[in-house]
């Protein structure tokens with residue numbers, strides 16, 4: 001047994017070396033890169049947390065808004081200012097609308113069969129995105145308003161009952177709106193069962209998105225499952241878990257919809273089926289199409305969980321923001337997310353080669369920390385979005401880069417902004433949020449602003465004190481829930 005493992009590990013190491021050496025050799029025209037080690041490139045210099053800050057630092061040191069880094073032979077292109085991002089992702093969006101290969105999720109875990117949000121295949125992505133966008137465009141948002149209010153009230157009730165579990169309640173908030181809006185599941189108790197089920201698998205997925213061997217050595221996806229019991233191969237099992245979990249976030253909810261559709265007509269999936277009557281004669285095809293379009297919703301739409309947690313975090317760090325500026329607080333909070341794009345062909349910018357298929361990272365953190373656009377960018381200051389009279393200042397650019405750009409721009413952005421606004425408005429009017437107190441020293445515990453790993457910012461669990469502003473909060477909340485349930 002030992003010799004099998006040793007041989008397999010030795011073979012993998014040899015292949016890794018060969019692969020790295022061959023991968024990045026002889027290409028001299030990449031955007032400037034910080035010095036790296038032979039074979040490893042810049043791998044060891046990219047911190048596991050807040051990598052986007054290091055990218056911005058390198059960009060300043062190298063004097064170029066576009067830089068490249070070498071991670072074990074993989075070339076990653078990082079865009080650190082709004083002008084370059086606009087030039088490539090917007091103006092050349094035809095080239096940059098693809099996605100990187102994502103061998104772990106797409107090939108090993110089988111997402112390429114259904115997840116158009118991660119897909120570079122235009123036949124899968126284009127029709128699905130077009131239909132999805134129809135249901136999430138700005139003028140449609142008002143149709144979901146009652147569902148948003150219902151979700152926010154149920155979440156506030158949970159925060160009132162168990163404030164210490166606020167991180168879980170943020171996940172509930174995000175998941176409940178998707179299940180209610182997309183599938184028509186409006187019962188919070190039943191929805192929670194599904195959200196719990198989906199959450200159990202999400203950690204493996206998030207861990208894999210941050211780092212995994214298959215994205216570095218795609219052929220390792222062929223390693224058979226039985227090898228997962230060998231030392232060093234435990235990750236192989238993770239692939240199966242992500243595969244089953246990913247598919248269940250879509251299939252389980254379709255089954256739910258099909259068995260409840262007589263009672264729950266009000267949902268995006270029902271509307272997709274209805275709309276496709278003109279182009280598809282048989283019901284099975286219409287259901288299959290709606291399933292394809294809506295199936296990504298849980299994975300893509302629950303990004304708001306990070307936004308809700310950030311909202312609570314900024315209230316702990318900057319208690320003054322609770323007194324005013326809800327739109328401005330939401331705008332400030334959006335500044336922390338980024339997802340890679342991939343060009344479908346080699347491209348040139350300013351004399352630099354951007355190779356086909358390389359990851360192109362839209363470093364929205366760097367864009368949002370450009371002092372010429374946002375003075376004193378390190379400061380959390382919703383005031384920057386306001387005029388002296390306290391109105392929103394139209395001359396300050398909205399931080400929309402947090403939703404990406406070009407043809408892959410987040411289609412859920414209008415819904416996300418609306419639910420964030422409602423969540424924040426109810427939260428500050430019902431609760432006072434303060435730093436927790438250290439029981440031994442008596443000092444306030446100040447959480448770190450963001451300990452996010454990888455490329456997508458997410459606050460880690462942090463302690464805080466959440467208390468109702470008034471002894472009547474419970475009564476008020478209960479009566480509002482009763483009134484809105486009757487009227488919706």
Ligand code: HEM
Nearest residue numbers: 117300301303304307337339403404405408409410412416
């Ligand atoms: C604060 C909340 C959210 C943030 C920060 C966010 C951010 C993003 C980002 C950065 C992308 C990638 C854009 C790009 O590649 O240029 C994206 C894609 C996407 N988002 Fe969101 N999103 C949020 C909420 C939502 C919601 C609520 C939905 C659904 C209702 C949604 C649905 C999607 C979908 C389907 C895609 C894939 C688009 C494509 O590949 O064409 N998002 N989002």
